[in-house]
Amino acid sequence: xxxxxxxxxxxxxxxxxxxxxxxxxxxxxxxxxxxxxxxxxxxxxxxxxxxxxxxxxxxxxxxxxxxxxxxxxxxxxxxxxxxxxxxxxxxxxxxxxxxxxxxxxxxxxxxxxxxxxxxxxxxxxxxxxxxxxxxxxxxxxxxxxxxxxxxxxxxxxxxxxxxxxxxxxxxxxxxxxxxxxxxxxx
Amino acid sequence: xxxxxxxxxxxxxxxxxxxxxxxxxxxxxxxxxxxxxxxxxxxxxxxxxxxxxxxxxxxxxxxxxxxxxxxxxxxxxxxxxxxxxxxxxxxxxxxxxxxxxxxxxxxxxxxxxxxxxxxxxxxxxxxxxxxxxxxxxxxxxxxxxxxxxxxxxxxxxxxxxxxxxxxxxxxxxxxxxxxxxxxxxxxxxxxxxxxxxxxxxxxxxxxxxxxxxxxxxxxxxxxxxxxxxxxxxxxxxxxxxxxxxxxxxxxxxxxxxxxxxxxxxxxxxxxxxxxxxxxxxxxxxxxxxxxxxxxxxxxxxxxxxxxxxxxxxxxxxxxxxxxxxxxxxxxxxxxxxxxxxxxxxxxxxxxxxxxxxxxxxxxxxxxxxxxxxxxxxxxxxxxxxxxxxxxxxxxxxxxxxxxxxxxxxxxxxxxxxxxxxxxxxxxxxxxxxxxxxxxxxxxxxxxxxxxxxxxxxxxxxxxxxxxxxxxxxxxxxxxxxxxxxxxxxxxxxxxxxxxxxxxxxxxxxxxxxxxxxxxxxxxxxxxxxxxxxxxxxxxxxxxxxxxxxxxxxxxxxxxxxxxxxxxxxxxxxxxxxxxxxxx
Ligand SMILES: Cc1ncc(C[n+]2csc(CCOP(=O)(O)OP(=O)(O)O)c2C)c(N)n1
Ligand SMILES: [Mg+2]
Numbered sequence: 001x002x003x004x005x006x007x008x009x010x011x012x013x014x015x016x017x018x019x020x021x022x023x024x025x026x027x028x029x030x031x032x033x034x035x036x037x038x039x040x041x042x043x044x045x046x047x048x049x050x051x052x053x054x055x056x057x058x059x060x061x062x063x064x065x066x067x068x069x070x071x072x073x074x075x076x077x078x079x080x081x082x083x084x085x086x087x088x089x090x091x092x093x094x095x096x097x098x099x100x101x102x103x104x105x106x107x108x109x110x111x112x113x114x115x116x117x118x119x120x121x122x123x124x125x126x127x128x129x130x131x132x133x134x135x136x137x138x139x140x141x142x143x144x145x146x147x148x149x150x151x152x153x154x155x156x157x158x159x160x161x162x163x164x165x166x167x168x169x170x171x172x173x174x175x176x177x178x179x180x181x182x183x184x185x186x
Numbered sequence: 187x188x189x190x191x192x193x194x195x196x197x198x199x200x201x202x203x204x205x206x207x208x209x210x211x212x213x214x215x216x217x218x219x220x221x222x223x224x225x226x227x228x229x230x231x232x233x234x235x236x237x238x239x240x241x242x243x244x245x246x247x248x249x250x251x252x253x254x255x256x257x258x259x260x261x262x263x264x265x266x267x268x269x270x271x272x273x274x275x276x277x278x279x280x281x282x283x284x285x286x287x288x289x290x291x292x293x294x295x296x297x298x299x300x301x302x303x304x305x306x307x308x309x310x311x312x313x314x315x316x317x318x319x320x321x322x323x324x325x326x327x328x329x330x331x332x333x334x335x336x337x338x339x340x341x342x343x344x345x346x347x348x349x350x351x352x353x354x355x356x357x358x359x360x361x362x363x364x365x366x367x368x369x370x371x372x373x374x375x376x377x378x379x380x381x382x383x384x385x386x387x388x389x390x391x392x393x394x395x396x397x398x399x400x401x402x403x404x405x406x407x408x409x410x411x412x413x414x415x416x417x418x419x420x421x422x423x424x425x426x427x428x429x430x431x432x433x434x435x436x437x438x439x440x441x442x443x444x445x446x447x448x449x450x451x452x453x454x455x456x457x458x459x460x461x462x463x464x465x466x467x468x469x470x471x472x473x474x475x476x477x478x479x480x481x482x483x484x485x486x487x488x489x490x491x492x493x494x495x496x497x498x499x500x501x502x503x504x505x506x507x508x509x510x511x512x513x514x515x516x517x518x519x520x521x522x523x524x525x526x527x528x529x530x531x532x533x534x535x536x537x538x539x540x541x542x543x544x545x546x547x548x549x550x551x552x553x554x555x556x557x558x559x560x561x562x563x564x565x566x567x568x569x570x571x572x573x574x575x576x577x578x579x580x581x582x583x584x585x586x587x588x589x590x591x592x593x594x595x596x597x598x599x600x601x602x603x604x605x606x607x608x609x610x611x612x613x614x615x616x617x618x619x620x621x622x623x624x625x626x627x628x629x630x631x632x633x634x635x636x637x638x639x640x641x642x643x644x645x646x647x648x649x650x651x652x653x654x655x656x657x658x659x660x661x662x663x664x665x666x667x668x669x670x671x672x673x674x675x676x677x678x679x680x681x682x683x684x685x686x687x688x689x690x691x692x693x694x695x696x697x698x699x700x701x702x703x704x705x706x707x708x709x710x711x712x713x714x715x716x717x718x719x720x721x722x723x724x725x726x727x728x729x730x731x732x733x734x735x736x737x738x739x740x741x742x743x744x745x746x747x748x749x750x751x752x753x754x755x756x757x758x759x760x761x762x763x764x765x766x767x768x769x
């Protein structure tokens with residue numbers, strides 16, 4: 001028998017395909033998951049993602065139906081179409097999950113995120129920050145002589161764009177809520 | 187509705203659910219429940235020797251009866267000891283309910299004595315679990331637990347009950363009044379999809395049924411329908427390790443098990459078929475080998491109760507979500523209504539091909555008159571127990587694969603083995619669970635000496651509860667399966683795969699108070715097996731076998747199904763240490 005000669009991560013000699021067969025086509029999907037509002041449910045959902053190696057780009061959760069004891073989880077995830085289909089099927093089979101909606105696949109939807117930005121600076125930079133905030137319709141929710149806290153609601157892309165602009169102007173911290181989303185129409 | 191303590195609710199709810207036996211081990215956090223068990227006679231308690239044993243017994247009970255199994259453990263170490271069994275049941279879709287004690291609610295989070303985050307630890311290895319903090323919700327939760335464990339794809343559930351919840355009183359919710367939540371999985375297959383399957387049945391030139399544990403989980407009716415479908419279509423049928431017995435081994439269309447150590451004819455049929463009909467199997471990697479080369483020419487149909495199983499690892503052409511029994515009923519109804527047609531011109535050619543593959547006689551081994559070959563021991567066991575009311579459990583390793591190859595199963599629920607998790611130490615406790623469910627049947631655990639030692643303490647349980655289980659140990663003084671891989675894949679470097687310092691199994695049997703038999707001469711085999719069968723009590727049978735026998739056929743790593751190895755002669759230069767990255 002010859003000695004072992006296996007390159008790390010190589011899969012050409014393995015019995016199973018170790019590389020993801022559809023590694024190319026990565027899509028981003030926003031899923032709305034309606035769950036029982038009970039302890040441990042969020043852990044079960046998150047555990048599914050970490051345990052099976054799925055991505056979470058953003059996650060928000062809050063109770064939406066107090067009477068019915070239901071919470072809505074909005075999760076933005078990435079994967080190949082096959083992985084996205086698996087994520088939905090795996091979510092759907094969790095016992096406390098009532099509904100899974102793929103807002104990306106089910107037609108147009110609105111997506112909003114709230115973000116707070118702390119920007120500190122003096123002089124020109126400070127004036128420029130304020131001017132850009134107006135253009136982006138960000139509100140000033142706190143100010144000192146050397147800092148602002150801006151509040152902005154928008155798509156994740158809009159928030160990213162504003163953050164990029166603020167960075168050279170003295171951006172110190174950002175807090176983001178993650179995406180909340182609903183399908184459009186009745 | 188009646189007012190009662192939480193502890194009494196547990197016992198009452200179990201009775202309402204028709205539970206007759208609980209496998210368990212007491213401790214501080216479950217004492218109130220044990221107190222209730224003491225004061226009644228409807229539910230029998232089997233005191234195990236280790237909580238892992240309790241869960242495997244519950245699994246053995248469940249797999250052999252089709253009813254859910256129940257285990258009761260204390261908090262902390264009791265619960266953590268149950269984790270392997272829960273994971274095993276999750277992987278093999280076995281309905282069990284584990285009830286664990288917990289520190290009182292006011293102590294949770296304080297690192298109290300024997301506190302563990304049981305619901306946290308068991309969340310990934312249960313289908314669902316609950317920490318019950320309010321006695322008023324306890325009985326309903328237990329009823330929901332039974333519902334979830336048994337509906338849809340079965341699986342393990344756990345109910346964690348703090349001690350103060352067991353002491354407090356509240357109104358009992360009877361079974362009928364319990365909200366079984368929104369959890370109502372789809373069981374009826376889509377008729378249009380089923381029609382596509384019927385189209386394929388009518389036209390297939392080289393069809394193959396590929397069945398799995400889902401047929402067994404669906405109940406005896408599923409096996410009966412499967413047999414009708416196979417008989418009427420005259421298609422060949424193979425099965426996974428988990429599905430053995432749903433179609434009889436003596437049936438004329440039976441090709442034997444497929445997969446890594448499956449039969450030549452089964453694997454080549456899988457490779458060559460043009461229509462594959464997967465019924466309740468899940469394209470496990472032990473079955474598929476290299477996905478890219480798996481059954482490359484077939485249209486694939488997949489019937490499964492779990493929608494997430496469909497297209498998980500293998501893309502299929504027709505996916506049917508539903509319970510096997512209901513789906514097969516509909517398949518037969520549609521197919522018969524359309525005239526029970528198959529491609530009669532093509533099928534004989536396919537069968538002729540299969541007959542050639544069968545003629546290879548892939549299970550042939552070189553017998554010996556001086557040492558007992560493990561295959562021979564199993565052939566004799568099979569011959570001497572034929573027709574008996576027999577149940578087989580196994581441990582994990584070479585002996586497990588040989589048992590699957592050399593023992594024939596005529597009915598479902600007769601074969602209990604750890605498939606998905608491959609848990610050494612499963613077989614002995616599982617055999618006790620089976621024996622408790624079927625006191626008068628012959629229950630044999632086909633074991634390897636190394637696996638058997640992992641839960642051998644349960645012989646005490648077998649003795650105490652008069653479970654006459656037969657421990658048929660194929661003792662090769664090796665972690666045989668590990669040794670085989672080291673020989674074939676790791677340059678014959680036998681790192682820690684010797685079973686050193688083994689106990690004297692006959693003396694061990696005497697120490698437990700049961701019967702021990704040791705043999706090493708093939709000439710004594712039949713007499714010894716008969717002696718084992720005749721003994722009215724547990725037997726530890728130390729069958730000294732050839733130490734370096736390899737288990738064939740084997741699909742080596744890095745090879746597709748059509749390049750399997752049939753015997754030692756085939757292995758020279760074929761595996762070349764490739765694919766050792768895999769388990
Ligand atoms: C709990 C556990 N640990 C390790 C393994 C890995 N393993 C698989 S088979 C095997 C050897 C089993 O030896 P034995 O029970 O004597 O059976 P044999 O293969 O010799 O028939 C080992 C160590 C396992 N499956 N389960
Ligand atoms: Mg061994």
